[in-house]
Amino acid sequence: MKLRLPLSPALPAWQPADTLAWATTTKRAATITQRVGQGRDFLALVTEIRRLVESGALAHLDEMLEERRAAARALLHVWQHDERLAQRSLDGDRVRRLLRHQNPRPTYLTTTGLAAVLLKYFDELDSWTPGLFDEVSTATARAVQSQKTRNAAHDLVATMRSEPRLYLDRQGPDRLAERLVAQNLSLSDHVRRTGLLGFDDGRYGERVRQAFYLTRIRRADHTTSGHEVLTEVAAKSVKNSLSATAGRLFGHDLLVALTDRTSGTPSDEWLQAVIDIGGDPRLRHTPDWSTWWQRLPRELVDRVTTWLSAEDLRLFLMAVENFGRQERVSDLQRLFPPRKKFLWGLYDSGLVKETRLILGTNVRNSVVRQVGRLRTDAAKLENMPNTAIIFVDCGDFHIVEGSHHFKMWLYAGRPVPLLTDRSKQRFTGDDLRYTVPVAHSQSHPLGYNAHDEVTHNGFWQRRALEFLIEKHGFPVEPRAVLSPEDYATLKHKFGLPVRRTMRRR
Structure with a gap:
């Protein structure tokens, strides 16, 4: 008996809960991948390194890096998961020493660990020590280039090696955002496709998302409606995140992008986004004024007024x-x-x-x-x-x-x-x-x-x-x-x- 099947079966549309569940599962899989090789001995080594950093025994730590190859990956694990200890022990000399004793080359897991540290702290590194970003970025680039070519999909190392200017450079997040918006590509799809999933929770991921928002806003027509980005940027978690500009919140960058329009009256949707982020700029007696509008150029405040x-x-x-x-x-x-x-x-x-x-x-x-x-x-x-x-x-x-x-x-x-x-x-x-x-x-x-x-x-x-x-x-x-x-x-x-x-x- 032959069954005649429809040429185009009608499948039910994914519900928001389905999409969220799939994204959670995918991220959990990426996390599991990062933990490969973290057995009992490795965790004991991590504990020992944490003790050395806590006690200030950094000379002993350097000796361990020279004697035990696995110590490099353990130290990178500590840096990636404990910002306080990273600030105490992460410097250019130690990063170079860490890689110097990885003969003939750093392992793949050590390389991804170093990349994870760079992506997590990214533009914060220079606030710890001037020039530290360049030190970590240069070391990551060398480690990435030293790796053999792999055929694995969603490979972060291969992604960084193919386009270092997007991931190892200070302006990388801006360049990546410009490309994605110009080609009308999804940021979440790009993160999954390039192996960044699981490594996008730090400052690099934050910078990319911020640049992605700003680029979409700058390219949008403020006199029209239907811009999904306006709802996204008004969320407290977005506007209250740290800006790439020192001393500012990302909400300040958003307000500048939204108000830097010299002609045309904004749509109701656009004006609502401005108010949702900064409040009414005419209410100078309110906390919103001192938090947001007081820090912006007067001509932008006057424009919103x-x-x-x-x-x-x-x-x-x-x-x-x-x-x-x-x-x-x-x-x-x-x-x-x-x-x-x-x-x-x-x-x-x-x-x-x-x-x-x-x-x-x-x-x-x-x-x-x-x-x-x-x-x-x-x-x-x-x-x-x-x-x-x-x-x-x-x-x-x-x-x-x-x-x-x-x-x-x-x-x-x-x-x-x-x-x-x-x-x-x-x-x-x-x-x-x-x-x-x-x-x-x-x-x-x-x-x-x-x-x-x-x-x-x-x-x-x-x-x-x-x-x-x-x-x-x-x-x-x-x-x-x-x-x-x-x-x-x-x-x-x-x-x-x-x-x-x-x-x-």
Whole structure:
């Protein structure tokens, strides 16, 4: 009887648990391979060498290296598994002595042991003793080159011999990452294929993973979504690992790579990754600021602040538009486009330095239902649950704009501390309508003439532009903040405001 089998049998897809189990099994097999030849006598020798290093009897240790060939592999085992003892006894002279008495050549296991030590400590070696990396790397290269050619698969020694610049050089991790990303290859597949599995838990493996992440980020389009790497790098274990740059964490390198973009607005996914790693850079009173943002160049911090300003504007305008639509407030719906154009016009003109949201309870809940968790800092507005406020800092002037019947407040000069203090997380309507104007008039040389309040009735933009341009000489371009129709109305019916000589305050 003949059975007709399907040409392409349908096999069930591997589940995450299956993949994890297979990876664990593979790694266990690699560990077992490394332990070949570690019998009772070898372990006794390891114990003796540990005792010599602990007691500081390094001269006796050197004698043992000259007399017993197996002592080299035992010492390498100690170095690989005990960083404290490695720091006490690992130096260039001892590495050379270790190999010198391996006649006619070091064994394969001794060679892999030396390679394991290099890969484990890698860029940390020079922090122990200047030049130690070169000593260990050179010794490893000689040992690798001395080995006979093997036909075994997944051979670390053969891998190092074929491409020493990728594994025995300080820049090897960066070169390897560039190649893998350029060829769209998996890092985990490469580790298994080249015999690095089981040797990738140290600093070399960490450096490769870090370079792999950074290379993928630098090649990614920050204005689009769908980058899996962004979820991976936000993990605490990744961002809190040591950077290749002394005195920094890898999270600092990630933030630099993520924010070093001079054009285009980042996608929500990209901006979320920045916040997940470093937090909101405007919250200077928080531990996140001192841990992450304080150590980065000011221009990068300012760039993220600008990105978050766009987010604040988007959320504020969403709140205003939604309320007008849901509550069927015709005036609010009619006035929404001019408000949106005015605020985005300031942003697109490069005038907005920083923003801050202040949201009533109902508005906050409405926004959260639509966008999920707020990634931006938003203070609470008490006793006005349906109102949204945004503070817009434009450097030489600032604006406090609100939804509903809240007026637009225009201020010349710098804002009072009440607005800029991010540790203040609660405001009332009276704070913004009375306390702030009074405090500003008391601190500004022009007193009450340094601010104005504009009701959103009729052609309200005209009064706002007259205050900003004619009265105080701020560089606001009417065409940028008005629709083409409103610009034509201003120009032909009222005349464009004439900019006065700016008086800095």
